[in-house]
Amino acid sequence: MVCQEELLIEKVCSLYSQISTLESLKPSKNVDTLFTELVLTCMPPSPIDVTNLTKNVQDIRSHLIRLCGEAEGHLESHYSTILGSHKNPLDHLHIFPYYNNYLKLGLLEYTILTQNSIHVPEKIAFIGSGPLPLTSIVLASNHLISTTFHNYDIDSSANSSAQKLVLSDPDLSNRMVFHTSDILDVTKELEDYDVVYLAALVGMNKEGKNRIIDHLAKYMAPSAVLMLRSAHGARAFLYPVVEASDLQGFEVLSVFHPTDEVINSVVIARKYSTTPSTHSLDQGLVGSMILPNKCSDEIQVFIPLNHVEELTVEEQLS
Numbered sequence: 307m308v309c310q311e312e313l314l315i316e317k318v319c320s321l322y323s324q325i326s327t328l329e330s331l332k333p334s335k336n337v338d339t340l341f342t343e344l345v346l347t348c349m350p351p352s353p354i355d356v357t358n359l360t361k362n363v364q365d366i367r368s369h370l371i372r373l374c375g376e377a378e379g380h381l382e383s384h385y386s387t388i389l390g391s392h393k394n395p396l397d398h399l400h401i402f403p404y405y406n407n408y409l410k411l412g413l414l415e416y417t418i419l420t421q422n423s424i425h426v427p428e429k430i431a432f433i434g435s436g437p438l439p440l441t442s443i444v445l446a447s448n449h450l451i452s453t454t455f456h457n458y459d460i461d462s463s464a465n466s467s468a469q470k471l472v473l474s475d476p477d478l479s480n481r482m483v484f485h486t487s488d489i490l491d492v493t494k495e496l497e498d499y500d501v502v503y504l505a506a507l508v509g510m511n512k513e514g515k516n517r518i519i520d521h522l523a524k525y526m527a528p529s530a531v532l533m534l535r536s537a538h539g540a541r542a543f544l545y546p547v548v549e550a551s552d553l554q555g556f557e558v559l560s561v562f563h564p565t566d567e568v569i570n571s572v573v574i575a576r577k578y579s580t581t582p583s584t585h586s587l588d589q590g591l592v593g594s595m596i597l598p599n600k601c602s603d604e605i606q607v608f609i610p611l612n613h614v615e616e617l618t619v620e621e622q623l624s
């Protein structure tokens with residue numbers, strides 16, 4: 307097993323040295339091939355614990371996450387521009403190579419959300435929506451068809467590209483609002499949302515992510531839900547990891563680690579309505595959660611709502 311982990315780290319480091327010397331991370335044959343290989347290397351379930359890496363490999367991981375973020379940003383801008391040139395951009399979303407992953411992730415997050423929350427959210431904030439706000443589009447079109455989505459991005463050009471994609475659709479353009487700001491500058495407004503989504507790449511390292519989580523803990527409404535994306539096993543070479551202990555001010559309801567091509571783990575947490583000490587963590591309440599597995603069959607698992615359960619598809623099936 308150790309040998310397998312060493313081989314994996316060697317492969318990731320070799321891909322890192324090729325990626326980090328590329329002149330540009332804009333979409334090209336070379337960029338696409340290297341990132342595809344990186345994703346395929348990190349995708350299989352692995353017992354690797356990224357907190358135990360050597361200092362050198364930790365540094366490589368941190369830089370690799372930044373490079374993945376930069377490449378993802380370029381890829382999204384590239385496809386947003388192409389889509390924006392169509393009369394009805396939303397009819398062509400399938401041209402984005404990872405559209406199917408967003409469909410699966412959207413369904414997964416919607417399922418997890420509805421199993422942990424009693425009412426349909428009226429207003430959702432999506433932080434880090436980018437030039438191709440596929441999570442909001444998928445949720446608003448397929449699952450939460452009366453909810454309004456407030457998309458926040460620090461980058462005004464990302465927002466204008468994103469807005470262009472929904473303009474031709476009267477329903478979506480009414481329910482998709484775009485705000486340009488660093489989320490750390492948004493304060494009282496955060497109180498208005500039933501659910502806040504935090505994109506995986508907003509806060510690229512532990513310190514940055516925790517600063518944002520603490521900010522959300524301060525300004526979100528009591529009992530509002532926070533949906534976060536994390537990474538498990540070798541997938542943590544691609545995205546930051548959010549641990550339950552990072553979520554100060556929130557009660558973690560569940561953590562789900564997909565093992566298929568959906569790369570991100572999903573964490574759902576609820577802001578404490580009072581101070582955490584008044585909460586019993588052992589009420590033994592049981593919640594039910596239906597999660598789609600790889601073969602798209604549904605499996606039902608029961609989780610105690612007040613316990614953090616980290617579930618992979620394998621664990622659920624065993």
Ligand SMILES: C[S@+](CC[C@H](N)C(=O)[O-])C[C@H]1O[C@@H](n2cnc3c(N)ncnc32)[C@H](O)[C@@H]1O
Pocket residue numbers: 375378379382433434435436437438439440441442458459460461464487488489490505507508509
């Ligand atoms: C590439 S992701 C986009 C997510 C993706 N389109 C989705 O639907 O899940 C990251 C985006 O987060 C934005 N971002 C990063 N830090 C931010 C912050 N502090 N406040 C607001 N937006 C931020 C970046 O500008 C970038 O567009």
